Amino acid sequence: KQEVTQIPAALSVPEGENLVLNCSFTDSAIYNLQWFRQDPGKGLTSLLLIQSSQREQTSGRLNASLDKSSGRSTLYIAASQPGDSATYLCAVRLYNNNDMRFGAGTRLTVKP
Amino acid sequence: NAGVTQTPKFRILKIGQSMTLQCAQDMNHNYMYWYRQDPGMGLKLIYYSVGAGITDKGEVPNGYNVSRSTTEDFPLRLELAAPSQTSVYFCASSYSTLTTPLYEQYFGPGTRLTVT
Numbered sequence A: 001k002q003e004v005t006q007i008p009a010a011l012s013v014p015e016g017e018n019l020v021l022n023c024s025f026t027d028s029a030i031y032n033l034q035w036f037r038q039d040p041g042k043g044l045t046s047l048l049l050i051q052s053s054q055r056e057q058t059s060g061r062l063n064a065s066l067d068k069s070s071g072r073s074t075l076y077i078a079a080s081q082p083g084d085s086a087t088y089l090c091a092v093r094l095y096n097n098n099d100m101r102f103g104a105g106t107r108l109t110v111k112p
Numbered sequence B: 001n002a003g004v005t006q007t008p009k010f011r012i013l014k015i016g017q018s019m020t021l022q023c024a025q026d027m028n029h030n031y032m033y034w035y036r037q038d039p040g041m042g043l044k045l046i047y048y049s050v051g052a053g054i055t056d057k058g059e060v061p062n063g064y065n066v067s068r069s070t071t072e073d074f075p076l077r078l079e080l081a082a083p084s085q086t087s088v089y090f091c092a093s094s095y096s097t098l099t100t101p102l103y104e105q106y107f108g109p110g111t112r113l114t115v116t
Helices: none
Strands: A004-007 A010-014 A019-025 A030-038 A044-051 A056-059 A062-067 A072-077 A086-094 A100-102 A106-111 B004-007 B010-013 B019-025 B031-037 B043-051 B054-057 B064-066 B076-078 B087-094 B111-115
Touching: A004 A086, A010 A019, A019 A030, A019 A086, A019 A106, A030 A062, A030 A072, A044 A056, A044 A062, A044 A072, A072 A086, A100 B043, B004 B087, B010 B019, B019 B031, B019 B087, B043 B064
Parallel strands: A010 A106, B010 B111
Antiparallel strands: A004 A019, A019 A072, A030 A044, A030 A086, A056 A062, A062 A072, A086 A100, A086 A106, B004 B019, B019 B076, B031 B043, B031 B087, B043 B054, B064 B076, B087 B111
């Protein structure tokens, strides 16, 4: 059974710091992996989608990598800002299946 | 485009009552999904649909029903509400074809449901 884990559960950093969020999954047979941002009381906003054949995706200050063989993905945030404070979730789409499995998220706080 | 919309935003139900959570999207997406999110947990898939008239169970379907009569709408029905169904419910949609298998999901703002 596919399990998705995100460590740490919470992270607090000073403004301007570069940081890495981690996502691990137990079954490498995935179709894609998606990173989301969730603000308190809000829905999820898609940040980056990495297909299983890709190694990384970039959008602005965000860079996501995927290593299927080791069951890991990282989300790199450069020059963090207080506006980056939110919960970040990763989710994998199972191969040949429409099910998505989510991690519990990492709650990020960027202090001014 | 309004994207994915959900109603209501909040609802309190008594045990045994029934209700329908509404979800609509105006992006002409063929796939639609219902998830629940419990405090401190990731989202879990309840049901999904790959097109009008086609639905299938996800990881946690018990206690719920869905229908998909149009491309735009995907209501979720709770029958005989139980305290275990207290959660935040999210609807999502995505577009995918054999030539464009993207599956990038777009989410609604959620419905916070309390069953007491």
